[in-house]
Amino acid sequence: MKMVKVCSPGTSANLGPGYDVFGLALYEPYDTITVMKTDDSNDNDNKITITMEGEKCEEIPTDVDKNTAGVVAKKMMEDFDISDNIHIHIEKGIKPGSGLGSSSASCAGIAVAMNELFDLKLSKLELTQYASLGEAVAAGAPHADNVAPAIFGGFTMVVGYEPLEILHTPVEFEVLVALPNIQIPTKEARELVPKNIPIKDMVNNVGKACGMVYALHTNNIELFGKYMMHDAVVEPCRAPLIEGYSEVKEKVKDLVYGITISGSGPAIISLPKKEHILEVKKIFKETWNCPIYYTKVGPGAYVLESK
Numbered sequence: 318m319k320m321v322k323v324c325s326p327g328t329s330a331n332l333g334p335g336y337d338v339f340g341l342a343l344y345e346p347y348d349t350i351t352v353m354k355t356d357d358s359n360d361n362d363n364k365i366t367i368t369m370e371g372e373k374c375e376e377i378p379t380d381v382d383k384n385t386a387g388v389v390a391k392k393m394m395e396d397f398d399i400s401d402n403i404h405i406h407i408e409k410g411i412k413p414g415s416g417l418g419s420s421s422a423s424c425a426g427i428a429v430a431m432n433e434l435f436d437l438k439l440s441k442l443e444l445t446q447y448a449s450l451g452e453a454v455a456a457g458a459p460h461a462d463n464v465a466p467a468i469f470g471g472f473t474m475v476v477g478y479e480p481l482e483i484l485h486t487p488v489e490f491e492v493l494v495a496l497p498n499i500q501i502p503t504k505e506a507r508e509l510v511p512k513n514i515p516i517k518d519m520v521n522n523v524g525k526a527c528g529m530v531y532a533l534h535t536n537n538i539e540l541f542g543k544y545m546m547h548d549a550v551v552e553p554c555r556a557p558l559i560e561g562y563s564e565v566k567e568k569v570k571d572l573v574y575g576i577t578i579s580g581s582g583p584a585i586i587s588l589p590k591k592e593h594i595l596e597v598k599k600i601f602k603e604t605w606n607c608p609i610y611y612t613k614v615g616p617g618a619y620v621l622e623s624k
């Protein structure tokens with residue numbers, strides 16, 4: 318096999334009280350990652366070369382050690398003693414710094430592509446481990462709550478980091494995502510999160526997170542959305558970064574099942590009530606005049622083509 322092309326989904330992490338734990342794979346937006354074996358060793362003798370196109374790709378480094386896909390590919394080649402030269406082409410469909418897992422879509426996509434191209438037979442957990450290494454480059458920490466849903470699809474919970482433990486639930490529901498034209502690098506957003514929190518806030522978040530998992534397993538989207546809106550720890554620190562968010566959350570609280578900041582923002586994810594979708598879209602548009610995705614929970618990264 319010489320070439321593999323992979324579709325890798327955008328993801329929404331945290332989902333309110335699930336900071337660094339909960340994640341959801343979205344049907345769109347997505348990145349497309351193509352990896353091919355190249356015969357000639359390039360002039361700078363790099364075994365890996367990267368090209369990019371699409372959403373703000375000019376802002377993304379193509380240096381192997383600075384691009385999340387390059388970091389993951391390099392580690393996999395070292396671990397499996399792969400001597401081929403490869404070229405990675407990334408079509409960015411997910412805006413970097415969006416809160417929709419742009420960096421992690423590249424991490425997950427390359428891990429799946431390398432697994433296929435070199436027939437490594439890695440499990441989804443092993444692929445998530447490799448993909449999380451790329452997140453360390455983008456966000457300063459190997460948080461796995463975006464790469465886990467980008468690999469597993471559906472709803473995922475990172476229940477342990479040492480060792481990595483992922484629980485996965487296939488879920489199907491619609492989401493309405495607004496993408497305000499603000500850039501919030503995850504690294505900066507993570508610095509706002511308090512290092513110590515009152516025990517009452519921990520009790521609140523654990524309780525609401527448990528309620529969300531119970532709601533998913535009893536197919537109760539209303540309950541899931543209700544608890545999603547009660548994060549006492551992270552959202553209060555980050556809401557001020559997204560002008561208009563607190564006002565919008567108040568305005569739409571009875572028009573959606575739930576609404577919260579997606580990942581480190583600025584994207585906002587909501588669970589729409591069909592009868593109010595147009596009203597909510599109008600409020601998003603009037604507030605942010607930005608792209609809006611009316612989409613649904615989707616699968617993890619998958620192979621589009623291999624030859």
Ligand SMILES: Nc1ncnc2c1ncn2[C@@H]1O[C@H](COP(=O)(O)OP(=O)(O)OP(=O)(O)O)[C@@H](O)[C@H]1O
Nearest residue numbers: 384385414415416417418419420423455503580581
């Ligand atoms: N292949 C890549 N795709 C996207 N971003 C990349 C990639 N490689 C490196 N980066 C860097 O990662 C940063 C984007 O990651 P960041 O985590 O800040 O945003 P995000 O992944 O879109 O949002 P979030 O993680 O909050 O969902 C940018 O600084 C970008 O330059």
Ligand SMILES: N[C@@H](CCO)C(=O)O
Nearest residue numbers: 330336337507580581
């Ligand atoms: N849990 C991470 C997700 C980033 O998308 C954070 O909020 O920093």
